[in-house]
Amino acid sequence: MRIQKKTEKKIINYYKDKKKVRILEYEIGLLERTIFDIDRCRTDENTKEIETRLEKSKRKLIEKKLQLNEIINENMGLEAIIVNLDREDKELFDLRYNRELGYQEIGRVLHISNSTISRRLNSILTTVNA
Known part of the structure; x- marks a missing residue:
């Protein structure tokens, strides 16, 4: 963590x-x-x-x-x-880290659940860490 x-x-x-x-x-x-x-x-x-x-x-x-x-x-x-992320992951990154939105706001914008947001972000962060 x-x-x-x-x-x-x-x-x-x-x-x-x-x-x-x-x-x-x-x-x-x-x-x-x-x-x-x-x-x-x-x-x-x-x-x-x-x-x-x-x-x-x-x-x-x-x-x-x-x-x-x-x-x-x-x-x-x-x-x-970041350039090589797919469009959805770039948008998720932008909302979370550039616009600094919380999971609920991101969920409303992208129409996905908090758990999906968390799972996708963790997956991307693992890729970034590698």
Whole structure:
């Protein structure tokens, strides 16, 4: 049972990391556009100020890309397992660990019993643990 709790925590963190990835990708896009816009504003009078702003934005961009790569690398194994689950198991995982619904709410959404939910989740968790 203890191993299952550890695995569930890993899965919950995976879904949290997926949200972080979306935020980081958005922030990276903003920084890339900002760098482009700053660079276009360069004139002879403001070159030094522009260079300073460009360097600051480029450092932030590198930080964000490193964070993104770290999260992606940490979750590659679990991502591969989840991607290969069948549609019903993915939906069950999403409801339980991403949306954090309880068994009763999941049962109402999927029209299945609590025992079926438990059995399916345990089976998937065993696969994830392997």
